[in-house]
Amino acid sequence: MQVPVSRPHMGEAEISYVNKALQANAVSGVYGEFLERFETEFAEFCDAKYAVSCSNGTTALHLALVAAGVKEGDEVLVSTLTNMASFFAVLYIGGKPVPVDIDLETLTMDPGDLERKITAKTKAIMVVHLFGHPTDMDPVNELARQHNLLVFEDCAEAHGATYKGKKVGSLSHASGFSFFANKVLTTGEGGMVTTDDPEIAKKARSLKALAFGATNKYMHDDIGFNYRMTNLQAAIGCGQMQVxxxxxxxxxxxxxxxxxxxxxxxxxxxxxxxxxxxxxxxxxxxxxxxxxxxxxxxxxxxxxxxxxxxxxxxxxxxxxxxxxxxxxxxxxxxxxxxxxxxxxxxxxxxxxxxxxxxxxxxxxxxxxxxxxxxxx
Ligand SMILES: Cc1ncc(COP(=O)(O)O)c(C=O)c1O
Incomplete structure (x- = not known):
């Protein structure tokens, strides 16, 4: 018998929605019924006000950090045991990631070590809900409040997990999800930023699509990225939401x-x-x-x-x-x-x-x- 480490679930809804998107010629990340639908359904699923789709979990974390205002030179305290994408996202903006040790039972950020590592240069904290288990968020958020820090959740491995009854992706300033093929919910490749902050959502939405100008499209508002999810991927995502x-x-x-x-x-x-x-x-x-x-x-x-x-x-x-x-x-x-x-x-x-x-x-x-x- 051959048993792969992970085999994604692709049901009838995923297949029929992708076909519908193909038949409508809606294959890019700019146009198509599934993009907005997936974002709306995913925001609801996370009990978050806003969800902004993007190309993968790494770009979701990068977008979340930039949109929330983390800048070059800022220290970001990140849970050390993770896919290095969590750290790379901080490095892409010229930030200084600082590793925080883990709690040995949950393998997520240890709030005691977090407290020891906060300095005057610390700007933000990034927790990682590793292997589907949430981080102990109350002490993290309390330290963030005391020191006026931003908090980000890396939810790449934890869609639907809850902390004290609340969904991950709704417990911080902004979160990043991955929809890679082996994830809890998948679009093949894909990502999502969730947040309750309208300004972060607006900025992430603009930056992920080259920050086109509002009045004159080609007079850009910022140095943007092309981090768009395609409508084909969103079609798979809508199928996944049903199950x-x-x-x-x-x-x-x-x-x-x-x-x-x-x-x-x-x-x-x-x-x-x-x-x-x-x-x-x-x-x-x-x-x-x-x-x-x-x-x-x-x-x-x-x-x-x-x-x-x-x-x-x-x-x-x-x-x-x-x-x-x-x-x-x-x-x-x-x-x-x-x-x-x-x-x-x-x-x-x-x-x-x-x-x-x-x-x-x-x-x-x-x-x-x-x-x-x-x-x-
Ligand atoms: C904890 C964690 N963060 C970030 C990522 C990056 O996601 P992606 O592969 O979609 O870029 C992954 C998974 O790959 C992950 O497991």
Whole structure:
């Protein structure tokens, strides 16, 4: 059996909407019924006032930062364990990203380390709701209030997750979502900025489409970008919105299944958890090997590969990235908790269309691989 790490769900609605967009010749990011519809539906889904579509999650974060006024030289405190896109977005504007360590249970920003890292130059905070689990937002927002900082959420992996009953993407000044093929909701490639601030929304909308002038189109209002999502992508997005709750429920079921299957190995593995104040959408089922097992990660992943089961290593934090260490921008010891996870984790197949037979297969193969690995 071959089990891919993720297989996106494409249903009848996605296919018929894309065909409708094609038949209408509405293929660009400028014109077409699905663009506005997807934005409206996604804003509603996030309980946010505004949603601005764009080309991917990286450009969504970049747009959010620029539109909210983060500038060259500003320090932005970013949760260190993430896809480096969160950090790249800050670097694109000439900002200075500062890595903040993680809480070892949720793998999201540790508010204690955040407080230690705030300086007079700090302008903003970017939390990352990693692997579908929300960040503990109250202490983050309280620190931001005390120090007059902007807050951004990287929601690329957490569509539909909630913090104390409130949707991610509505808990800060502005947020960025990704709709890459493996994400909780997908448009193949795509992104969205959400915000309650009309000025941020207006600016993001202008900047993502070359900042054309309002009266004379070619007298531009600003140095814009072409970060448009196409109507074809938005058509897929509208299809996904119809089954969003089901797609999320499916990921939660998968997580519960794996949780029950691997609970007996908890002396050897840390499995994803869900804090009482959180609803996680379990983007990917991410396992962290305990210290005595870390040296066996490669062997476990290779054994799974030999059985046709695809896995991926977890993220390497900012403070361990060679490209930043070699520039002297960070030191390995900046985030000790993240370092414990950096080379210790991997994730299992978690796409919404995984079958029960595939799940049973993964559970049985990984169990026997672990039985062997722990007995040596
Ligand atoms: C946490 C996080 N932030 C940002 C991104 C960037 O999104 P994209 O690949 O759509 O640019 C991703 C995923 O790829 C991600 O996982």
């Amino acid at each position: 969003a709750d089901k797609l999320i429920e499916r990921r939660r079921e998968i997580a519960h299944f794996y949780g029950a299957a691997f609970e007996k190995y908890s002396d050897h593995l840390a499995l994803p958890i869900q804090k009482p104040w959180a609803k996680s959408v379990y983007w990917m089922y991410h396992i962290v090997l305990r210290e005595h097992m870390v040296s066996k990660r490669r062997e476990i992943m290779m054994a799974l590969k030999d059985e046709g089961i695809e896995t991926r290593e977890g993220f390497i934090p900012y403070n361990l990235q060679e490209i930043f260490l070699s520039r002297g921008w960070t030191r390995a010891e900046d985030c000790p908790n993240a370092n414990k996870v950096a080379y210790a984790s991997f994730y299992l197949p978690t796409g919404p269309d995984i079958s029960q037979a595939e799940l049973d297969y993964v559970a049985s193969k990984l169990s026997s691989i672990l039985d062997k690995a722990v007995s040596r």
